[in-house]
Amino acid sequence: MAKPATRIRFMQVMFGLGTVAILARAFQLQILQHSAWRARAESRDVRTRDVPARRGALLDRDGVPLAVTAIAYHITLAHDQVEDATAVARLLTEDLHLPAATVRRVMQQPVPYFDGPFSSAEVQRVRRLPGVDVHRITLREYPMGAVGRRLLGRTARTTDTGTEGFEAAFDSLLRGVPGRERFLRDGNGRALTIPGGMVLEPRPGHDIVLTIDHELQAIAEEVLRVATARERAQGGDIVVLDVTNGEVLAVASLRTLTPGGGPVPTSSALVESAEPGSTAKIFTAAAVLTARTDTTPQYGENGVWVLDIGGGGTRTIRDTHRESGFLTLGRTIAVSSNIAISKFALKLQTATQYRMLRDFGFGTGTASGFPGEDDGYLVPPAGLVNEIDSRASWAQGYQWRATSLQIAAGYAAIANGGHYIAPTFLRAVRGNGRDPDGTLHRPDTLRQVLTEEVDQRLLGYLQMATDSGGTGVKAQLDQIDVIGKTGTAKLTNADHNYVGEYRASFAGIFPADRPRFVVYVMIDRPDAGEIYGGAVAAPLVRSLVQQALALDDSPLGAGGPAAASLAVAELPVPATAVEAPTRRVPFPRDTTAVATPPAIAIPDVRGWSVRDGVFALHRRGLLVRLYGTGAIDRLDPAPGDSVVAGTIISVHAGEDR
Numbered sequence: 039m040a041k042p043a044t045r046i047r048f049m050q051v052m053f054g055l056g057t058v059a060i061l062a063r064a065f066q067l068q069i070l071q072h073s074a075w076r077a078r079a080e081s082r083d084v085r086t087r088d089v090p091a092r093r094g095a096l097l098d099r100d101g102v103p104l105a106v107t108a109i110a111y112h113i114t115l116a117h118d119q120v121e122d123a124t125a126v127a128r129l130l131t132e133d134l135h136l137p138a139a140t141v142r143r144v145m146q147q148p149v150p151y152f153d154g155p156f157s158s159a160e161v162q163r164v165r166r167l168p169g170v171d172v173h174r175i176t177l178r179e180y181p182m183g184a185v186g187r188r189l190l191g192r193t194a195r196t197t198d199t200g201t202e203g204f205e206a207a208f209d210s211l212l213r214g215v216p217g218r219e220r221f222l223r224d225g226n227g228r229a230l231t232i233p234g235g236m237v238l239e240p241r242p243g244h245d246i247v248l249t250i251d252h253e254l255q256a257i258a259e260e261v262l263r264v265a266t267a268r269e270r271a272q273g274g275d276i277v278v279l280d281v282t283n284g285e286v287l288a289v290a291s292l293r294t295l296t297p298g299g300g301p302v303p304t305s306s307a308l309v310e311s312a313e314p315g316s317t318a319k320i321f322t323a324a325a326v327l328t329a330r331t332d333t334t335p336q337y338g339e340n341g342v343w344v345l346d347i348g349g350g351g352t353r354t355i356r357d358t359h360r361e362s363g364f365l366t367l368g369r370t371i372a373v374s375s376n377i378a379i380s381k382f383a384l385k386l387q388t389a390t391q392y393r394m395l396r397d398f399g400f401g402t403g404t405a406s407g408f409p410g411e412d413d414g415y416l417v418p419p420a421g422l423v424n425e426i427d428s429r430a431s432w433a434q435g436y437q438w439r440a441t442s443l444q445i446a447a448g449y450a451a452i453a454n455g456g457h458y459i460a461p462t463f464l465r466a467v468r469g470n471g472r473d474p475d476g477t478l479h480r481p482d483t484l485r486q487v488l489t490e491e492v493d494q495r496l497l498g499y500l501q502m503a504t505d506s507g508g509t510g511v512k513a514q515l516d517q518i519d520v521i522g523k524t525g526t527a528k529l530t531n532a533d534h535n536y537v538g539e540y541r542a543s544f545a546g547i548f549p550a551d552r553p554r555f556v557v558y559v560m561i562d563r564p565d566a567g568e569i570y571g572g573a574v575a576a577p578l579v580r581s582l583v584q585q586a587l588a589l590d591d592s593p594l595g596a597g598g599p600a601a602a603s604l605a606v607a608e609l610p611v612p613a614t615a616v617e618a619p620t621r622r623v624p625f626p627r628d629t630t631a632v633a634t635p636p637a638i639a640i641p642d643v644r645g646w647s648v649r650d651g652v653f654a655l656h657r658r659g660l661l662v663r664l665y666g667t668g669a670i671d672r673l674d675p676a677p678g679d680s681v682v683a684g685t686i687i688s689v690h691a692g693e694d695r
Contacts, residue, residue, distance in 0.1 A: 125167060259290040272562045316526060318434070398448040411443075451487050524571035662686070670690070
């Protein structure tokens with residue numbers, strides 16, 4: 039048996055060898071193989087994930103947010119980590135405003151999940167409790183509610199990619215570049231942020247400043263909604279265009295999409311084309327003047343004319359406003375004579391008439407960039423079956439199709455000295471932090487359609503159409519002249535046969551002395567008695583312009599006493615109303631006495647939505663200065679106070695989540 043000293047030395051040697059082995063292994067792992075083992079550890083516990091980039095905002099022309107990205111949260115509970123279930127349930131009920139019964143039911147599930155989404159303020163307290171895991175998401179919100187929603191479109195919830203409307207049109211600019219970050223997974227599988235773990239910072243998307251004015255857009259939508267209800271129509275369109283730069287200030291559309299259903303918001307003014315009817319007669323007049331063809335007045339045929347279209351065939355053309363005498367080209371436009379405009383058109387070469395329509399932008403898209411925009415329809419001369427019949431039809435606004443935006447753009451060319459500017463919805467692109475002022479869109483003048491001489495004569499014809507005796511007189515304002523042209527287009531059925539249904543329209547230009555804006559209105563299949571553009575559509579231009587001019591800092595011109603005087607309430611006339619008796623006034627009028635403006639009681643619109651409240655104030659002739667969004671909570675002056683027309687009312691609204 040070995041001596042104790044021997045055994046001690048043996049143990050010392052073994053411990054020494056073990057220590058050397060441990061040190062050698064540690065050297066191998068920590069020095070020689072450090073990188074390999076670190077990579078292996080990181081591959082198991084360290085992950086990388088995308089960091090979403092903020093999607094750019096859609097703003098109206100004045101910078102008012104129309105579509106923004108907000109941060110929100112979902113909540114998941116881990117039963118084995120929750121220390122105080124009662125406290126968790128209480129905060130879920132109090133801060134997240136969830137029913138207590140719902141909280142109890144969800145908390146009994148294996149993995150309690152509360153979808154929300156919830157704001158950062160709502161989850162601020164509950165996220166601090168053990169066992170509560172919040173999941174950050176981004177949501178697309180539309181602060182103006184329903185105003186312009188069909189134009190704005192939407193994004194896919196899972197990918198944050200634009201799928202409709204402006205969200206899709208400008209998606210490549212709105213989408214940012216995702217970042218990349220590293221994070222750890224602990225033993226329970228929870229994600230832990232690593233200090234300095236951001237590998238690549240996310241780059242936010244660009245903000246898009248649209249040409250749309252949100253207040254004018256809201257007015258257009260309301261005017262159209264009221265009109266379609268009053269006329270028992272199937273829908274309609276309104277387009278407001280700035281003729282100097284092609285900027286679209288407002289687009290509203292309604293269509294009845296299901297049998298028996300009511301009209302719903304659509305983007306039909308951009309994606310649906312139709313035969314324009316008599317609003318197109320001015321473009322034939324432009325061709326006649328440009329080609330310098332014979333403009334000898336044409337006989338009105340007392341409202342009925344049988345046209346020989348060749349090959350033994352005839353076609354009967356009728357006028358609503360029968361004329362037994364001779365009509366000049368200007369008078370033809372003023373009374374909207376189908377017969378006379380057809381006779382003038384037949385003096386043109388087919389190619390000349392076709393080129394003029396093409397120069398005004400028909401038969402091709404406006405290149406506005408809106409997804410699904412309709413190009414319209416215009417057959418080249420070589421494809422026509424009967425040129426005589428087609429030339430007469432083209433002149434009357436048939437056998438070719440255009441969108442409401444195309445019609446508005448065509449009239450804008452006349453209003454802008456004959457220059458055709460491509461319509462646009464893009465006002466500016468703001469850089470993602472590097473270019474705060476943004477890059478302004480420049481007007482794109484595509485071509486000179488008309489000479490100055492021809493253009494001035496066309497403007498004169500449109501003036502005749504809205505003067506006394508013209509078809510568009512109901513569009514006139516008291517202190518600002520509106521010129522334009524009416525249209526009443528007959529519709530076809532599924533078999534392409536014309537039936538007794540109509541689309542009433544009016545294309546207005548104002549102010550007449552210095553044209554700046556075009557307002558195009560179309561009402562689809564009115565069924566309340568009137569069907570003609572002069573009776574159905576023209577008054578809507580008057581109503582829209584009156585309300586727009588009543589706005590504080592109106593997009594259609596500076597406000598002031600003149601604008602305020604135009605803001606007369608246009609409420610539906612009660613069925614029991616009778617015509618007011620006439621009264622005699624001295625002539626010439628005594629101008630020494632100035633009448634005191636009638637007092638207006640400020641309506642109580644507190645608790646109303648901004649949209650409804652602002653309209654109620656506008657209809658009473660009051661101007662509005664708006665602060666905030668959501669429900670109205672305060673007016674200054676206060677409700678019930680008496681003021682005069684044109685007084686500015688400060689409307690304060692609370693912020694909705």
